[in-house]
Amino acid sequence: MPAVPTLLVLDADPLPRLGSLTGRARIVHADEATLAQRLPEADVLLVWDFTSNAVREAWPGEGPRPAWVHTASAGVERLMCPELAASDTVVTNARGVFEQPIAEYVAALVLAIAKDLPGTLDLQRERTWRHRETRRLAGTRACVVGSGPIGRAIAHTLKALDVTTALVGRVPRTGIHGPEDLDRLLSRADWVIAAAPLTEQTHGMFDTRRFGVMQPSAYFVNVGRGPLVDEDALAEALTRRWIAGAALDVFTDEPLTPDSPLWRLPGLIVSPHMSGDTIGWRDELGRQFVELYEHWEAGRPLVNVVDKQRGYVPGH
Amino acid sequence: MPAVPTLLVLDADPLPRLGSLTGRARIVHADEATLAQRLPEADVLLVWDFTSNAVREAWPGEGPRPAWVHTASAGVERLMCPELAASDTVVTNARGVFEQPIAEYVAALVLAIAKDLPGTLDLQRERTWRHRETRRLAGTRACVVGSGPIGRAIAHTLKALDVTTALVGRVPRTGIHGPEDLDRLLSRADWVIAAAPLTEQTHGMFDTRRFGVMQPSAYFVNVGRGPLVDEDALAEALTRRWIAGAALDVFTDEPLTPDSPLWRLPGLIVSPHMSGDTIGWRDELGRQFVELYEHWEAGRPLVNVVDKQRGYVPGH
Numbered sequence: 132m133p134a135v136p137t138l139l140v141l142d143a144d145p146l147p148r149l150g151s152l153t154g155r156a157r158i159v160h161a162d163e164a165t166l167a168q169r170l171p172e173a174d175v176l177l178v179w180d181f182t183s184n185a186v187r188e189a190w191p192g193e194g195p196r197p198a199w200v201h202t203a204s205a206g207v208e209r210l211m212c213p214e215l216a217a218s219d220t221v222v223t224n225a226r227g228v229f230e231q232p233i234a235e236y237v238a239a240l241v242l243a244i245a246k247d248l249p250g251t252l253d254l255q256r257e258r259t260w261r262h263r264e265t266r267r268l269a270g271t272r273a274c275v276v277g278s279g280p281i282g283r284a285i286a287h288t289l290k291a292l293d294v295t296t297a298l299v300g301r302v303p304r305t306g307i308h309g310p311e312d313l314d315r316l317l318s319r320a321d322w323v324i325a326a327a328p329l330t331e332q333t334h335g336m337f338d339t340r341r342f343g344v345m346q347p348s349a350y351f352v353n354v355g356r357g358p359l360v361d362e363d364a365l366a367e368a369l370t371r372r373w374i375a376g377a378a379l380d381v382f383t384d385e386p387l388t389p390d391s392p393l394w395r396l397p398g399l400i401v402s403p404h405m406s407g408d409t410i411g412w413r414d415e416l417g418r419q420f421v422e423l424y425e426h427w428e429a430g431r432p433l434v435n436v437v438d439k440q441r442g443y444v445p446g447h
Numbered sequence: 448m449p450a451v452p453t454l455l456v457l458d459a460d461p462l463p464r465l466g467s468l469t470g471r472a473r474i475v476h477a478d479e480a481t482l483a484q485r486l487p488e489a490d491v492l493l494v495w496d497f498t499s500n501a502v503r504e505a506w507p508g509e510g511p512r513p514a515w516v517h518t519a520s521a522g523v524e525r526l527m528c529p530e531l532a533a534s535d536t537v538v539t540n541a542r543g544v545f546e547q548p549i550a551e552y553v554a555a556l557v558l559a560i561a562k563d564l565p566g567t568l569d570l571q572r573e574r575t576w577r578h579r580e581t582r583r584l585a586g587t588r589a590c591v592v593g594s595g596p597i598g599r600a601i602a603h604t605l606k607a608l609d610v611t612t613a614l615v616g617r618v619p620r621t622g623i624h625g626p627e628d629l630d631r632l633l634s635r636a637d638w639v640i641a642a643a644p645l646t647e648q649t650h651g652m653f654d655t656r657r658f659g660v661m662q663p664s665a666y667f668v669n670v671g672r673g674p675l676v677d678e679d680a681l682a683e684a685l686t687r688r689w690i691a692g693a694a695l696d697v698f699t700d701e702p703l704t705p706d707s708p709l710w711r712l713p714g715l716i717v718s719p720h721m722s723g724d725t726i727g728w729r730d731e732l733g734r735q736f737v738e739l740y741e742h743w744e745a746g747r748p749l750v751n752v753v754d755k756q757r758g759y760v761p762g763h
Contacts, residue, residue, distance in 0.1 A: 232581075235558060235583065236581075239558035239564060242558055243555055243558070243559050245555065246552055248555060248564065251718045252716070255716065258705040258711075260703050261719060263719075265548075266726060267548055269551065291607035292554070292608075391574075400571070402567045405580070405581065408578070409580060410581070411580075412580060
């Protein structure tokens with residue numbers, strides 16, 4: 132490690148608060164256009180603009196590469212490329228920041244649907260008093276797909292609301308089902324929650340067949356990554372009432388453009404990729420990076436190290 | 448008890464399913480117009496139309512009165528009158544049916560507000576992608592006013608969502624604050640939940656002074672009874688932004704008429720007295736009455752016996 136390491140930041144607005152690193156890092160900023168040129172001088176790369184594909188585009192070029200890359204997101208699919216995966220560079224992510232907010236967001240969606248809050252707001256706009264009977268959430272069944280920290284936090288919160296909840300992961304282990312149980316669990320679930328990382332195995336996993344397996348009374352919620360879902364298949368499932376409804380916080384192409392048909396699908400709630408972003412989240416992401424930097428600077432092992440082949444931080 | 452007791456039902460549509468009482472009770476039906484005339488012949492009165500004031504109007508008349516009155520509601524304020532309170536007649540209520548549904552409903556409102564779900568639905572209608580930062584619910588503070596089974600169920604559910612929750616009741620006891628702590632708790636709460644029975648002490652308790660004590664960032668939710676709230680005071684509190692918002696499921700006059708200003712107050716969510724009414728609730732109310740009838744018929748003590756002076760079922 133050099134006396135004063137060079138920390139390259141792929142910028143997004145607002146910038147991270149890195150004042151506490153003054154004198155301990157030479158901080159250099161890059162945008163998507165200048166990243167490739169700046170990369171060789173960096174000891175550390177902070178991917179603050181986690182919506183950018185610039186890292187995986189710039190990485191394969193010439194020259195030295197940073198020893199450590201940290202991304203201010205849970206998913207790493209936008210920055211990963213074969214050259215980075217094959218390198219000695221350590222990749223870390225923002226595990227720990229988004230879990231509880233996303234779990235609360237899923238609980239908010241599930242409860243709002245159970246209690247028909249969208250219907251209540253519509254009727255209020257029309258000044259119409261119309262009593263309805265709504266669902267009791269306790270005793271219903273959820274299937275949470277994705278057994279990482281976000282999926283586990285969602286399962287924990289749903290269980291706290293007395294929802295019978297099954298978790299499905301890549302491999303079965305105690306309390307977690309393997310992929311071989313997925314279809315059976317989907318066919319019995321009142322709520323299907325997608326919270327898996329985007330990998331080759333999960334890309335497009337919610338397709339026509341899987342929506343067909345679900346109950347006509349089931350609701351589907353995606354707070355993972357947009358491409359987990361075949362959006363055309365979901366549109367068909369909603370239009371043909373194979374399932375009762377859905378809520379998407381993530382999409383294949385973000386932001387959704389005004390002409391997207393997804394804004395108006397029957398029974399679909401659309402939100403703008405915000406499930407994990409509670410007030411102060413950027414400060415928390417900045418603090419998390421500074422803490423990791425202090426480990427790195429002191430030569431201590433890093434936490435939140437991503438398995439670059441799998442595309443997420445493995446294990447409990 | 449006569450060989451075949453006469454069960455008088457104050458009807459509401461749909462009628463209760465009392466088939467299992469065939470041969471064990473002579474079932475007589477009444478509506479608001481005929482209740483006074485039928486009352487003397489009744490051994491038991493089932494107040495199935497719990498929205499009616501007919502019982503307290505008919506009760507003070509001439510002739511014998513039923514030994515037992517059961518109401519298919521949690522609150523008894525509509526049927527109670529001094530003559531009934533002073534009589535030997537036992538009054539029971541529907542304790543046990545509404546607790547968990549109402550607790551879920553409150554959780555749905557609180558989470559929907561924290562995550563700005565109404566804003567998301569508005570933006571979806573406009574096909575506008577606008578990321579916002581929302582509140583983390585965990586670590587916020589709630590004050591639940593009303594320490595009966597409904598208030599306790601609400602507190603239990605909010606605590607399960609990691610909300611720091613205080614319960615306030617008529618008298619302090621373990622885990623429950625007395626009225627002397629109310630203003631201090633209101634002044635620190637992010638969420639104020641009204642779930643008290645309607646009594647002389649609670650009538651109009653949420654008034655200008657109490658809304659003034661709350662934080663400008665606080666939200667107020669009423670799932671108890673409409674007259675707990677001075678609606679003009681709430682309107683002023685919302686319009687002047689003394690508090691951030693509110694959700695009312697109950698009102699002084701129900702149903703709200705289309706010309707009510709409450710439909711359009713800033714930051715107010717209006718729902719039509721449905722928080723406890725999950726699918727199957729009427730069947731559950733019917734089953735509960737049949738079960739109580741079997742106790743009564745066998746001469747066993749009744750549960751859910753209301754303290755007629757206090758206006759609710761006392762104790763834990």
